[in-house]
Amino acid sequence: MSKFLETTLAATTAALVLAAPASAEKFNLGREAIPEEVAAWDIDVRPDGLGLPEGRGTVAEGEEIFAEKCAMCHGEFGEGVDRWPVLAGGQGSLKDERPVKTIGSYWPYLSTAWDYPHRAMPFGFARSLTADETYAIDAYLLYVNDLVDEDFELNRENFTSIHLPNENGFYMDDRDQVEVPKFTREPCMENCKESVEITARAAVLDVTPEETAARKAEEAAKAAAQDEEAKVEEGTAAGASETVAAEEAAPAPAAEAALDPELVKRGEKVFKKCKACHAVGEGAKNKTGPILTGVVGRPAASVEGFKYSRALRAKGEEGLVWDEAALIEFLKKPKAFVPKTKMSFAGLKKEKDREAIIAYLKSVGQ
Amino acid sequence: MTTDSNSGTTRRGFLKAGLAAGGALAGATTAARAAGPDPAITEIQPWNQENGDPVDASPYGMPIEYEKHVKRRTVSWLTADPVSSINFTPLHDLDGIITPNGICFERHHSGAATVDPEKHRLMIHGLVEKPLVFTMEDLQRFPRENHVYFLECAANSGMEWRGAQLNGVQFTHGMIHNVMYTGVPLRLLLAEAGVKPNGKWVLAEGADAAGMSRSIPMEKALDDCLVAFKMNGEALRKEQGYPIRLVLPGWEGNMWVKWLRRLEVGDKPWMQREETSKYTDLMPDGRARMFTWVMDAKSVITSPSPQKPILHGKGPTVITGIAWSGRGTIPRVDVTIDGGKNWHKARIDGPSFDKSIHRFYFEFEWDGKPLLLQSRAIDSTGYVQPTKDELRAIRGVNSIYHNNGIQTWYVNENGEAENVEIS
Numbered sequence: 001m002s003k004f005l006e007t008t009l010a011a012t013t014a015a016l017v018l019a020a021p022a023s024a025e026k027f028n029l030g031r032e033a034i035p036e037e038v039a040a041w042d043i044d045v046r047p048d049g050l051g052l053p054e055g056r057g058t059v060a061e062g063e064e065i066f067a068e069k070c071a072m073c074h075g076e077f078g079e080g081v082d083r084w085p086v087l088a089g090g091q092g093s094l095k096d097e098r099p100v101k102t103i104g105s106y107w108p109y110l111s112t113a114w115d116y117p118h119r120a121m122p123f124g125f126a127r128s129l130t131a132d133e134t135y136a137i138d139a140y141l142l143y144v145n146d147l148v149d150e151d152f153e154l155n156r157e158n159f160t161s162i163h164l165p166n167e168n169g170f171y172m173d174d175r176d177q178v179e180v181p182k183f184t185r186e187p188c189m190e191n192c193k194e195s196v197e198i199t200a201r202a203a204v205l206d207v208t209p210e211e212t213a214a215r216k217a218e219e220a221a222k223a224a225a226q227d228e229e230a231k232v233e234e235g236t237a238a239g240a241s242e243t244v245a246a247e248e249a250a251p252a253p254a255a256e257a258a259l260d261p262e263l264v265k266r267g268e269k270v271f272k273k274c275k276a277c278h279a280v281g282e283g284a285k286n287k288t289g290p291i292l293t294g295v296v297g298r299p300a301a302s303v304e305g306f307k308y309s310r311a312l313r314a315k316g317e318e319g320l321v322w323d324e325a326a327l328i329e330f331l332k333k334p335k336a337f338v339p340k341t342k343m344s345f346a347g348l349k350k351e352k353d354r355e356a357i358i359a360y361l362k363s364v365g366q
Numbered sequence: 367m368t369t370d371s372n373s374g375t376t377r378r379g380f381l382k383a384g385l386a387a388g389g390a391l392a393g394a395t396t397a398a399r400a401a402g403p404d405p406a407i408t409e410i411q412p413w414n415q416e417n418g419d420p421v422d423a424s425p426y427g428m429p430i431e432y433e434k435h436v437k438r439r440t441v442s443w444l445t446a447d448p449v450s451s452i453n454f455t456p457l458h459d460l461d462g463i464i465t466p467n468g469i470c471f472e473r474h475h476s477g478a479a480t481v482d483p484e485k486h487r488l489m490i491h492g493l494v495e496k497p498l499v500f501t502m503e504d505l506q507r508f509p510r511e512n513h514v515y516f517l518e519c520a521a522n523s524g525m526e527w528r529g530a531q532l533n534g535v536q537f538t539h540g541m542i543h544n545v546m547y548t549g550v551p552l553r554l555l556l557a558e559a560g561v562k563p564n565g566k567w568v569l570a571e572g573a574d575a576a577g578m579s580r581s582i583p584m585e586k587a588l589d590d591c592l593v594a595f596k597m598n599g600e601a602l603r604k605e606q607g608y609p610i611r612l613v614l615p616g617w618e619g620n621m622w623v624k625w626l627r628r629l630e631v632g633d634k635p636w637m638q639r640e641e642t643s644k645y646t647d648l649m650p651d652g653r654a655r656m657f658t659w660v661m662d663a664k665s666v667i668t669s670p671s672p673q674k675p676i677l678h679g680k681g682p683t684v685i686t687g688i689a690w691s692g693r694g695t696i697p698r699v700d701v702t703i704d705g706g707k708n709w710h711k712a713r714i715d716g717p718s719f720d721k722s723i724h725r726f727y728f729e730f731e732w733d734g735k736p737l738l739l740q741s742r743a744i745d746s747t748g749y750v751q752p753t754k755d756e757l758r759a760i761r762g763v764n765s766i767y768h769n770n771g772i773q774t775w776y777v778n779e780n781g782e783a784e785n786v787e788i789s
Binding site: 032042173191 | 491529530575749751
């Protein structure tokens with residue numbers, strides 16, 4: 001481990017001795033953790049390899065897993081989709097106006113790139129990657145960062161021999177030496193400067209969020225209701241919200257058949273696999289995937305404001321409607337049903353899961 | 367009010383409308399003096415005549431409808447997804463030093479976990495004499511302490527490094543809250559397991575889907591950390607880590623692991639994602655500071671501010687704000703109304719707790735001319751909050767975290783405030 005850490009360790013050791021009443025008194029509360037319990041939770045991996053389980057994976061295997069489980073957010077080559085983290089590239093950019101901080105350009109240790117996806121990824125389906133899959137994903141991430149060749153295999157044995165380019169790019173917080181003495185001073189109280197000019201204004205950028213549509217409508221309605229004179233002018237806004245209210249009040253179309261609550265419940269659980277990219281229900285917004293509220297029976301590629309793949313748009317133009325049969329077929333293996341769809345999801349193998357998802361989607365679309 | 371509905375529905379339009387309404391209100395009272403008695407007084411109001419709600423109308427009470435605008439808000443373009451995101455405390459609407467539980471800002475990495483307390487366990491293992499498991503019941507049998515502490519996200523004001531960007535104190539400074547915690551000192555739990563002599567670091571890990579994890583030096587763990595289960599007297603909110611969270615007074619919020627389920631003692635730090643790829647501060651030379659744990663002294667004027675314009679016109683005016691330091695208390699805050707030519711000592715009111723928010727006031731007679739407002743905190747170590755330019759001279763503009771620079775609000779003749787930077 002690097003020098004600054006050793007220094008910190010020395011400092012903490014000294015403090016530990018001073019703070020010593022750790023042995024003060026015991027309450028004999030709690031119980032002893034048994035080895036199986038510790039093993040179940042002790043998932044962390046350190047730069048020196050402590051905590052790494054047995055396993056192995058190649059670049060080629062990693063590429064396949066990454067395409068299936070990671071690329072929808074991080075891009076096929078780790079380039080990042082939308083605002084999701086970029087994982088590859090950016091080497092040599094840390095002094096630039098806009099640095100690109102990736103595993104290859106910024107992260108100090110490969111162990112972090114093992115520990116993190118293994119504990120927290122895929123987003124919304126954490127702790128589902130096996131040790132082999134994680135080694136493979138890391139092998140692929142090293143490859144897309146130009147750090148290994150395409151025939152590389154990463155395993156427990158060679159893991160600590162891999163060093164990331166920016167390992168020595170970090171140093172211990174030095175504010176106490178560099179900043180604190182400088183900013184510990186007697187501040188000026190009177191006639192501190194001759195003139196003052198405004199050099200930057202937030203209004204120029206104007207990126208402050210506006211209030212939500214609901215709040216706006218409410219304000220408009222409130223203003224209209226309270227201000228007699230303004231009634232005529234505000235009429236449009238109030239009228240518009242009345243229309244919305246009227247539509248909401250209209251009787252819902254009779255449900256075709258009552259949904260099986262057990263199936264809906266199961267579907268809700270299965271939907272966790274989809275949640276990272278899709279939202280449903282009231283107030284849902286497009287994410288990496290389009291909103292799925294009311295998807296059952298909806299024409300393909302029809303959610304406004306969502307950028308579909310060319311392939312799915314073509315299907316929509318051909319008249320594909322997401323009825324139950326089409327959804328079941330699609331969810332079995334999305335890439336088989338719509339080759340080149342953006343949705344990098346492997347599919348639901350169990351028929352019951354597919355049925356459950358559709359029941360759930362129906363239940364939230366009503 | 368004759369603003370067209372378009373401008374009336376934008377935020378800025380709303381502010382203008384608010385100002386117009388404020389003007390009208392002032393007008394109304396003046397008019398009342400001239401034209402006749404105030405109907406708010408002479409007419410019987412419904413609440414004077416009709417009975418109010420019965421006792422159980424709201425078994426867990428919420429603020430009255432007139433305060434509905436006091437809420438957390440997010441900035442949707444900041445993050446890829448609302449599940450791994452942040453929202454902000456409405457500082458402009460608050461006073462005193464305590465943040466109400468329901469509006470403490472939220473920051474989750476995989477959403478706010480719903481943890482069943484019956485199934486929650488805290489495990490301590492690693493370099494200890496005896497690895498232990500505690501239930502929630504076990505934890506509540508240890509001696510407890512109560513402390514008021516601020517929790518500030520290291521990225522608070524992080525969007526302002528390149529210049530004034532967000533127009534509202536909620537967005538520039540709202541990644542902070544200040545509550546009273548009830549919890550068990552971490553050192554008691556560690557002592558129960560018996561830390562071995564080579565145990566120098568503690569890994570804290572959450573039970574959420576992010577498995578949020580940070581390495582904490584043993585010195586801090588044995589000093590003032592708490593494993594807290596109550597905030598402001600009631601159970602932690604799930605957004606704040608129900609049933610237990612770690613409290614690290616004065617240190618960056620990311621380390622206050624929520625839904626805390628595991629403490630591992632080791633001889634080295636683990637170099638987790640949140641202490642390498644994130645929460646490290648990139649400096650102009652391309653290298654980065656790491657383990658920047660302490661939050662430097664900072665202050666901000668919360669009113670007036672862009673979301674809280676002066677609506678009453680010239681005359682007696684109250685400036686108020688908050689100040690805090692990760693190194694101690696705040697014995698002094700200075701305020702300027704002329705952009706830093708001259709400064710005045712503000713009045714600190716309310717309790718002064720270690721590593722807690724302090725409330726300050728500066729009352730003055732506004733002449734109706736534009737103002738350039740700033741506050742600067744001086745903490746109990748003598749550290750004086752620096753300007754943004756002084757920080758940029760050392761750190762550049764790409765360090766994201768730990769921006770404790772002085773904030774400037776420009777207030778125009780109408781009392782509207784704007785986030786600006788000045789020479």
